Amino acid sequence: MLLFAFGTGVATVAIGSPDGAWVAIGHGICGMAVLLLIPWKSRVVRGGLRRARLTRWLSLLLAVLALVTLIAGLGYATGLVRSIAGKPGVWVHIAVALALVPLVVWHVWARRIRPRRTDLSRRALLRAGVLTAGAAGLYAAAETVISGLGLPGAKRRFTGSYEMASFRPEAMPTTSWLLDAVPAVDPDRWRLAVKDGQGRRELTLAELTSFDATVQATLDCTSGWYSHQDWTGVPLDTLLHSEPGTQSVYVHSITGYWIRFPIHDLDRLLLATQVGGAPLSAGHGFPVRLVAPGRRGYWWVKWVDRVELQTTPSWWQPPFPVG
Numbered sequence: 603m604l605l606f607a608f609g610t611g612v613a614t615v616a617i618g619s620p621d622g623a624w625v626a627i628g629h630g631i632c633g634m635a636v637l638l639l640i641p642w643k644s645r646v647v648r649g650g651l652r653r654a655r656l657t658r659w660l661s662l663l664l665a666v667l668a669l670v671t672l673i674a675g676l677g678y679a680t681g682l683v684r685s686i687a688g689k690p691g692v693w694v695h696i697a698v699a700l701a702l703v704p705l706v707v708w709h710v711w712a713r714r715i716r717p718r719r720t721d722l723s724r725r726a727l728l729r730a731g732v733l734t735a736g737a738a739g740l741y742a743a744a745e746t747v748i749s750g751l752g753l754p755g756a757k758r759r760f761t762g763s764y765e766m767a768s769f770r771p772e773a774m775p776t777t778s779w780l781l782d783a784v785p786a787v788d789p790d791r792w793r794l795a796v797k798d799g800q801g802r803r804e805l806t807l808a809e810l811t812s813f814d815a816t817v818q819a820t821l822d823c824t825s826g827w828y829s830h831q832d833w834t835g836v837p838l839d840t841l842l843h844s845e846p847g848t849q850s851v852y853v854h855s856i857t858g859y860w861i862r863f864p865i866h867d868l869d870r871l872l873l874a875t876q877v878g879g880a881p882l883s884a885g886h887g888f889p890v891r892l893v894a895p896g897r898r899g900y901w902w903v904k905w906v907d908r909v910e911l912q913t914t915p916s917w918w919q920p921p922f923p924v925g
């Protein structure tokens with residue numbers, strides 16, 4: 603069950619459009635299944651603790667972290683606990699879950715149980731089915747309670763995020779994926795390098811600000827908030843011209859952060875110089891940041907200095923940015 607919870611959790615971080623909503627729902631159901639299994643697991647734990655092995659402390663640490671993950675997840679989903687120790691609850695949920703991974707691997711190996719033929723029996727299958735149905739029922743009941751009591755969790759987006767500072771860019775949070783710091787950019791010396799099949803050229807900020815296409819798009823950060831804003835700038839397909847064989851759009855930041863989009867995203871991408879009718883602040887990506895409607899926040903590269911069309915397939919990159 604932890605494996606399913608982990609897989610759906612990672613997938614939930616990646617969803618950006620409503621057709622991925624079932625992934626987040628599946629993740630919630632996995633959480634409920636873990637909750638339902640606690641009484642059975644407690645019996646195993648009590649038995650294990652009677653054997654005074656030194657490694658029981660490691661097992662107990664695992665149990666504590668698993669509970670913290672569960673509580674942080676439920677707290678954030680209901681809206682009852684939105685932040686823990688100054689961090690967004692969902693951030694704590696993810697960070698502690700990642701810390702759990704090596705412990706779970708160790709636990710599975712150190713406390714391994716020999717597979718038995720009856721593990722795949724009809725009875726076991728039936729039990730798994732009852733557990734899944736119970737977890738789905740509990741999830742539905744929780745959703746009903748959350749909306750019935752009008753808990754904050756009822757107002758979340760399909761990604762699980764809460765609304766923040768829509769159409770008030772000055773109040774919108776600034777975040778980074780990992781450790782990127784806001785770079786100091788001299789707008790007079792800054793250039794955007796553009797490369798496609800027709801060659802390479804450089805654009806100044808003045809050249810870019812002469813464009814004024816505006817789109818309304820939702821920035822949805824995986825740390826649990828989203829914000830609708832009006833973004834103004836250059837549609838990327840007016841700068842880059844796709845040719846047969848082009849597979850991806852590579853977007854690079856001054857900080858070294860980069861991401862590669864599939865070519866069919868080209869006509870949705872905007873290089874924004876403004877938000878809410880005013881130039882971007884340093885924190886939000888001055889002088890230029892990418893707007894990628896329908897994609898999660900980590901695709902919205904800030905402080906862009908290079909855009910390229912490439913024949914490299916878009917899947918040729920780490921599953922999440924690495925810096």
Ligand SMILES: Nc1nc2c(c(=O)[nH]1)N[C@H]1C(S)=C(S)[C@@H](COP(=O)(O)O)O[C@H]1N2
Binds near residue numbers: 855
């Ligand atoms: N260069 C760079 N761009 C970045 C990031 C980063 O760390 N470095 N973080 C991304 C993430 S995770 C999010 S949610 C958005 C946040 O945008 P904001 O700070 O304008 O709210 O920027 C994205 N663009």
Ligand SMILES: [Mo]
Binds near residue numbers: 900
């Ligand atoms: Mo983010």
